[in-house]
Structure formats: structure tokens, C-alpha cells
Amino acid sequence: YVRIIFMRDLETLSKVMNSGDIKRYHTLPTIGEQTNATHSWGVAVIATYLHPILNARVLLKALMHDVGEIETGDIPAPVKWENPELKKQLNVLEARVAKNLEIEYELTDYEKRIFKQADMFELLFFCVKQRKLGNRHINHVFSNGVEKLSEGNLNKRGQELLGYLLTIYGGV
Secondary structure (H helix, E strand, O other): OOOOOOOOOHHHHHHHHHHOOOEEOOOOOOOOOEEHHHHHHHHHHHHHHHOOOOOHHHHHHHHHOOOOHHHHOOOOHHHHHHOHHHHHHHHHHHHHHHHHOOOOOOOOHHHHHHHHHHHHHHHHHHHHHHHHOOOOOOHHHHHHHHHHHHHOOOOHHHHHHHHHHHHHHOOO
16 A cells, blocks of 8 residues: 655646656657656556566656656766766755655665666667667667666566567667
């Protein structure tokens, strides 16, 4: 049982809803755009595929994990990977937003792993869609995602999903 308390007032609800409009991949040429709302929904769906019986906290975390970007915008992952101090500062800022909006969801280590894998798998699905539309500028993003997923220990469903996405993506 998870008590959902983030909708304590209309202003809070409005901020959470507005965070879904933030555009992702704004530093890359893409065909169309992806918003945080689309991304977060995908992360939640993939998490349930990776582990069909999940605590509701994982789904809520998946749906709310980028709400803090209403203050920071979507900083590209490679920028954060190459600047650990910046990543740390962004995490603090985004955690403060989550705390203020009462949308903090503590996960076990296993749940964190499933969540992070789902987040990265959603990136791969976006890349597959872009590639099918003819976008060749997304190859390095796909490669980065595959590399990150290869570092984690995927369960059987995760291994099958990664193999499937590699097959349908084609050569990089």
C-alpha cells in the first residue's frame, strides 16, 4: 500500500503536470520530439515488463522521476556523466523539488536497479523509433544506452529485451 500525497493542492498538481511538457533531447537533431510525460510513461511500462510484480513505489518513481526538471530543464546524460560535480548539484536541486512536492519515493536497491534499467531501456526504444524514421544522428545515443545496460546485471527479461532492441535497431 502506498499513500499518494503529492496532490495536496492545485498548485502542486499543476507543477507536476507541467513537468510533463519538458522537452527531451533538445541538443540532438530528432524527428519530432519527446516530452518527459511520454518518457516517464514508457519507463513505468518497461519497469512492469522487467519485473511484473512491483511495489507501487517503483511505478510512482517512474512517473515522477523527472519532475525536478521543471527547475533545471533536461540536462543531457553525457554532460552529467562527464561532470560528476554538476550531476551532484542537479541531484540536490531535483531532490529538493521532489521533497517540496512530496513526491519522494524511496526504493530498495533491487527496485532502484529495475527503475534505472527501465529508464535506459526507454532511451533505446526512443532511438529505435528515431532510426525507423530515418534519423542516423541518434546512433551514439543508442550505443551509450547499450553500454550502460551492459554494465548492470539484467534479469532474464532484461537480457531478452536488450537482444530484441539490438536486433531491431540494426548495425550502428
